[in-house]
Amino acid sequence: MVKKVVVVGGGFAGARVARSLENDERFSVTLIDTKDYFEFTPSVLRVLVEPEHIKKIQVLHKHYLKNSKIVNDKVVSVREKDVVLKNGRKIKFDYLVLASGSFYNEPFKAENVVSETRAHELSDFYNKLKNAKSVAIVGGGLVGVEVAGEILDKYPEKEITIIHSHERVLERNPLKTSSYAENYFSKKGVKFVFNERVKDYKKKILETDKGTKIKADLVFGTIGITPHSEMIVKSEYKNLVDKRNFVEVDEFLRLKGVGENGGNIFVCGDVAGIKEEKTAQHAVHQARVVVCNIRYSEGGKKLHKYIGEESPLVISLGKWNGLFVKGNFVLTGFIPAVMKWFIEWNEMRKYW
Numbered sequence: 001m002v003k004k005v006v007v008v009g010g011g012f013a014g015a016r017v018a019r020s021l022e023n024d025e026r027f028s029v030t031l032i033d034t035k036d037y038f039e040f041t042p043s044v045l046r047v048l049v050e051p052e053h054i055k056k057i058q059v060l061h062k063h064y065l066k067n068s069k070i071v072n073d074k075v076v077s078v079r080e081k082d083v084v085l086k087n088g089r090k091i092k093f094d095y096l097v098l099a100s101g102s103f104y105n106e107p108f109k110a111e112n113v114v115s116e117t118r119a120h121e122l123s124d125f126y127n128k129l130k131n132a133k134s135v136a137i138v139g140g141g142l143v144g145v146e147v148a149g150e151i152l153d154k155y156p157e158k159e160i161t162i163i164h165s166h167e168r169v170l171e172r173n174p175l176k177t178s179s180y181a182e183n184y185f186s187k188k189g190v191k192f193v194f195n196e197r198v199k200d201y202k203k204k205i206l207e208t209d210k211g212t213k214i215k216a217d218l219v220f221g222t223i224g225i226t227p228h229s230e231m232i233v234k235s236e237y238k239n240l241v242d243k244r245n246f247v248e249v250d251e252f253l254r255l256k257g258v259g260e261n262g263g264n265i266f267v268c269g270d271v272a273g274i275k276e277e278k279t280a281q282h283a284v285h286q287a288r289v290v291v292c293n294i295r296y297s298e299g300g301k302k303l304h305k306y307i308g309e310e311s312p313l314v315i316s317l318g319k320w321n322g323l324f325v326k327g328n329f330v331l332t333g334f335i336p337a338v339m340k341w342f343i344e345w346n347e348m349r350k351y352w
Contacts, residue, residue: 003027004094004095005027005093005096005097006029006083006095007097007099008096008100009033009269010033010038011283012041012269013269013286013290014031014101014269015038015064016288016291019350022065022068024295026295027095029065029068030071030091031061031065031071033071034073036070037059037060038060038061038351039058040344042344043344044122045146047122048122048126048151049154051119051122051123056344057344071091075100075231076234077234078096078231078232078237083231095265095294095297096264096265097266097268098231099267099268099269100229100231100271101227101228102228102271104143104222104225104226131217134216135151135158135219135220136163136216136218137162137222138221138223139162139223141170141224142170142315143222144164144220145181145317149318152185152317152318153320156188160185160190161193161214162193163196164194166194167195168194169192170315173330176332177323180330181323185317193214196212201216206219225278227246227247228270229246229271237258240255240256240258242273246271247271247273249272252293252304252305252306253268253286253289253290253306266290266294268287276308279313285311310326312324312326313325314339316337317337319337322334322339
């Protein structure tokens with residue numbers, strides 16, 4: 001009998017699971033997503049300064065999923081044998097894959113939009129950015145640094161301030177990455193406020209917890225991510241989320257402690273409560289394990305444990321400069337920038 005696999009979320013993890021299983025005759029795949037397209041989210045930041053780039057990083061789900069059902073709606077609750085949609089419809093499953101992802105402050109990720117309105121939305125931010133004289137970036141992690149790099153490339157005359165609650169940007173990475181990024185930005189006039197947190201923003205003035213005031217016509221918030229786990233939080237499994245609302249999983253990426261032998265609900269991508277960087281590489285790696293374990297479950301084989309792997313980071317500092325980081329090895333300059341382009345092209349060609 002053909003088993004029903006329901007995948008919630010069409011990002012890196014969900015799209016990979018759906019693509020991998022839709023041609024397996026043992027399964028019938030349904031992808032549920034709030035948007036109608038896959039998006040290469042690491043390049044959304046470039047769209048802020050190059051709106052036309054949107055065409056290179058989006059592809060409709062129906063264009064790369066030939067044998068899957070695609071449902072554009074929001075899952076509001078997860079039950080033992082089905083999921084409940086916002087419109088009240090219930091979809092049954094034999095296997096559920098929760099890959100609902102996460103969100104940043106706009107415009108880094110968005111939901112409840114289709115591809116045409118997404119481009120328009122980003123165009124609105126483009127116009128706001130173009131007209132702003134001063135820009136503040138709250139957060140000096142990966143996203144904050146990349147935002148600064150993109151803005152500098154397009155608008156070197158703008159006043160940019162990065163406010164970061166740690167003593168250096170990119171603090172989770174080797175010191176060389178921080179030093180290179182800070183030196184590069186400082187030479188271009190970027191100002192830094194370290195070891196302070198923003199507590200208020202009124203009348204185009206940011207104020208930190210230490211009383212520092214920064215003028216900013218436009219503010220980008222890039223501090224951390226929030227998991228899309230509301231369908232679990234509002235369900236019978238609400239006790240299976242951690243303090244930050246990430247969904248708890250066992251060693252096989254199943255919803256932790258549910259049903260006999262861990263149940264038939266798998267979790268992967270940003271929403272999963274796994275202590276590692278929330279990157280596309282890790283999401284895809286987790287998706288591979290989930291695909292393997294769904295197939296093994298059907299074949300009665302021993303499931304495969306998820307073992308995190310150290311993935312290299314490629315951080316752009318604009319179009320022509322960047323950082324490649326793997327462990328303690330750091331490469332800077334033009335080559336990492338080219339690598340960033342190649343990664344985007346290589347990933348998107350899989351969906352053409």
